Amino acid sequence: MSTFILILLMMAVGAAIGGVTNSLAIKMLFRPYRAIHLGSFRLPFTPGLIPKRQNELARQLGKMVVNHLLTAEGLKRKIEGKEFQNQITTFAQTEVEKALQSDQSLEQLFHSFDVDIDRERVEDAVAAWIDRRYNGMMEEMRQQKLKDVLSSDWQQRAEAGTDQLAHYIQQKVHQFLTSREGKEKVGALIDDYLEKQGFLGNMIQSFMGSERVIDRVHPVIVRYVSARETTEWLQSMLQTELKSALNQPIGYFEQKIGKETISYGLGQAVTKSLPIEEWLRQSVADWTKPLHSKIILDVVPALVPKATHLLSSKIETMMESMNLSEIVQEQVESFNVSRLEEMVLDISRREFKMITYLGALLGGLIGILQGILVLFIG
Template sequence: MNVVGTFIFMIVIGALIGAVTNHFAIQMLFRPYKAHYIFGKRIPFTPGLIPKRRDELAKQMGQMVVNHLLTTEGIKKRLASDAVKKQAVQLGERLVSAASDSQMTVAEALEAIGVANAAQKADQFVNKWTDEKLAAYLATYKNEPLKDLIPQEAQDKLSEKLPMVSDYILERAVSYFESDAGKSRLGNMIDDFLKERGMIGSMVQMFLGNSSLVDRVQPEILKFLKNDETARLLTDLLQNEWDKLKEYSFKEADEKWNLESLIMNVKKKFMTRFSLAPFFERTTGSYVSMFETDAAKRLPEVTGRLLDAACRNLDDVLKQLRLEDIVKEQVDNFPVERLEEMVLSISKREFKMITYLGGLLGGIIGAIQAVFVILF
């Protein structure tokens, strides 16, 4: 082989060695993906560098993210910025506006999150809760006098209304005894009274006549009922009875008039008429729209407080999230094939240039070797 051929041959061989060596070095960053064994012994350089050091890489990336990228100081600074506050307010406005336009009923909204028959369950809960509370209240104060259980204002109001009650009773009595039915009833009462008196009653009835006696008694009864003293007398009687009643303990009143059963029945009838169903039949938008204007005015203040609270609790939140472990877990689960594809897609040209550079350096070294071979 002549001098020129030797020179060219060594340059080509050096270039090939340099290019192939660099190419294999790049490939060995990722491949092989798994370790290979011969006779139970692991083949050197298997797996590739990155698969072999995946655990260390994942740990280092997790520490880098926590300590240098997603730091609490950086996140707090971002949350405290005017841009984030403005975006939060705009988001809140959009959410409130969308909620106010919603045609979904409250029952449908609750059913969407797994709460069926909300109105029925709410009524059952209220009934059960009021029964328990009322029963507990009555049991606790059963030995207390009624005057201590009834609010003083209610007692005063009732005392004030007693004259009106007596006037109403007397007016109804006057109206009744002035009617034909009342007069007939009064005649029957007089007739029964005279019959009970035996011969004397018969003689009075014979001499005066029943109708004549009724005509004489009726005006006197009406005069008595219309008298102011009668009204005051009835008011005093009602007041005295009311004062006595207030001294009764709840237990005594219950024994006389079955007061507890009466209260529970009244409560049951009230709850039967009072149902929460209309609340659940209205749309969520109708409720939100009631507060939309006030909510829009307070959104900047509310979002500011929420962001401040987020900043104050950010350290604890990040500790609970354990971002370092999350990053490590994601890196551990990330396929090496995909990582290789990503790196090569980004640095494909640079890797080619490294391969070419290896060939160039190999060619230069080959030329230098050729010179030494020819000279020596």
């Protein structure tokens, strides 16, 4: 009976020693959190293994994450994967649809991004854009002749227009001369001219007798203005002027009119014709309504692969610029050890208990073996 008690006692002592030793070893992974000193002497095994090696652990974890876990190649495969592409496309379509259906006016939308916009600002921006476009275009066209810029169709129209202009001028002059007002004005001009000629003018008026000069001259002027020869002369003169104008460089006309005048006039003409205030009051939904389906179903699915491909091609550079290993290292170094212990124990509490029990089991078996050896030796 004493032999059985001896073996049982040694088994209990061995099991206690094995269990306590393993439990203490697990505790010493984390505890104590700080070094314990007796005067200038630091107790061995303080602090615990993880607190003592936290900086080194942080450095190694940073390298492991970048080199083996969160690698550029792995991220590229994930980004370029079909499943990820589909998820991004669905997400983008949902978010874009929300944005396109917004009731915010265009002006409110700009204000939400802290961008002040009103009619005057838009007009100034449009006028400035037109001015830049005009100057850019004229830099290339100032030395070109007008006939080289106008198409043959436009030149033919201009030539036909000169003939029509000649008829129009002749018709208007004829209407003026045959009117009472026109006759009186021409008569007044002739009388004034003859009065200024002195003796010669008086002599001519004396030949006319009581009849005014205009009464004699007016029918002749009217016939001359209405004559075909006058029409042909006007047409010939206008054709000559047109050919001269077509052979002039564009810069010649710009100089005559004034570059600033043209640029300002174009800007004013365009900005005043645009319903800017109405546009600013329209909602985003109204602006995008005609293109809503096309944007959601065509544009977004087409842009997502391009965007993900661009992201994939730049992911390595981005990771290098972000220094992920340093970020992980800093986070681990600043991590509270007690919180880390709590997390590890929450995850592995059962396994640690099994290790403690295994230590007790092995200690108990060793105790039984020792008891048997003691009996045989003793």
